[in-house]
Amino acid sequence: MEAKNIKYDCTRGTVSNRSDEGELSCGFNGGCCKLSVFDWMCGIPDADSADLFEVRFKNTRKLYFKNDTGIQIHVGDIVVVEAVNGHDVGIVTLKGPIMRRQLKRNDINQETYEFKKIYRKARVLDIERWQEAIAREHKTMIRSRQIAASLNLNMKIGDVEFQGDGTKAIFYYIADERVDFRQLIRQFAEEFKIRIEMRQIGARQEAGLIGGIGVCGQELCCARYMSDFQSITTQAARSQDLSLNPQKLAGQCSKLKCCINYEAAAYLDAQTNIPYVREPLDTLDGPAFLVKTDTLKGVMWFSYEQNSMTNMFPLDASKVKEIIKLNARGIKVESLLPVASEKSPEFVTAVGDDSISRFDEKHKGGGNNNRRKKTVNLKHNHNQNQGGRNENNKKA
Structure with a gap:
């Protein structure tokens, strides 16, 4: 398998590869699925949800289907499912007892909801037609934007999703006001020769379709798990x-x-426990002004200097309530400054032998001067010794 033949489609969570003989194989890649769900109930038998499956299509579009054929279907299988007109192709992402919780989360009643059918597992011909429809999506989106601009419509086409059989396409668009796109649909049908469905989305839904990384360093919430905004x-x-x-x-x-x-x-x-300070607190030291409030801790910071964050001191919210009640009765409270605690005398040894730094040089500059003096004295002694030897040689 050559790397150049592998294609990753993160909009649908698939990995496709075409062999040298021209055979196409397509598999599930769960690492790039939007709105993915961890199945923590995997392996638990449940007869009520045994035939219910969640099928994923492009980006964040998911639907729920029922398997009445008796075929063994597992998570990651590519299946052909029922659509309004024709059939669609998607990937199974959930099965088992977790489906009941997923249906409840999306306000779907299992008893009254009409589940569409799963026809079969996708064959090679189904996957070929599916991949051909996917290849048309980008060009169709670019051309549809050009047509919408030529009609002077105040709308933005954000994405295009083709049905698995290639006979229908969903155009996702954003518009701040109501748009009359009857003429637009007629031109789309003439241009692309398919059935058209226009689906309006918001800016947050568009961000979920595109995906990305937030300022927190994680995947966008709208692409990871959020479905209602x-x-x-x-x-x-x-x-x-x-x-x-x-x-x-x-x-x-x-x-x-x-x-x-x-x-x-x-x-x-937490703000229900924080008193509303309308005016400074009256104390014997003068008015104390509110600077900031730590809501979750229930602590309020005051300062005797107005519009200044210097010399701040904290007060508990309950204590501030008591001070406000006393001020309302005309009573000034004592100083709110915290009492400075006296430092205990440090223990100092009388003998300095216990200090681990007693062998360190106290003055680095003096050490260099001492070294220079030592070298000068050595040279002087060496010259004296040399002169004495010369005099002895002359006498001899």
Whole structure:
């Protein structure tokens, strides 16, 4: 198997390879699946969900099907499933008792929901036709954008997904207002010779389709597990004392980050224990001004200098409530500055022999001077000895 013949399709989670004889093989690659689910109930027998399967298509589109054929189907198998018109091709990503929890998460009643059928496992001809339809998607998306621009439609076509049999395509588009695309659909049908389905998505859903890495270093939440998007306001950021900088609060979809809502409820609950300080606290040392608040710890920081963060001291929220009640009765409290604790005298040995640094040189500069003096004295002694030898030789 040569590496140049291998093709990785992260939009569908597949790895395809065409041999030298021209035979195409396609397999499942779970490492690049969006909205992947860990099956922690794998291996547990469950008769009620034995014939239910989750089938993954392009990007974040998943549907649920029923297997009435009696064929043994496993996770990772490429299957041919029922569609509104024709058939589609997808990959099985979940089976077993975890399916009941997945259906409950998506508000699907197992008793009343009409599950579409799984026809069979995909054959070589099905995979060939499926790969040919996938190869048309990018060119179709580029051409559809050109047609939409020529009609002066205020919309953006974000992605195109072909059905497995190549007879239908879903065009995902983003628009801030209602768009009349009847003329657009007619031109699409004439241009691409397929059935057209227009599906509107939001900016967050588009980010989930594309995928990426967030500022936290992990995969985007909308591509990893989020399927329902709640409204996010700047009030959630204010409750957490976050900087209202749009560049820091906005995600890759140019909307407020979904993770702002993760801890908003905890902060709102903790703020019920924090008193509202309308004016400085009256103390004998003067007014104490509120500088900042640690909501989760329930600690409020004050300073006697207004609009300054120097010489701050912490106060518990319960204590601040008591001070506010006393100030309301006209009573000034004592100084709020923390009492400086007296330092205990350090133990000093009378004899310095126990010091491990007693052998270290105390003055590095003096050491160099002593070395120079020693070399000068050695040269002087050497000259004296040499002169004495010469005088002895003359006498001899």
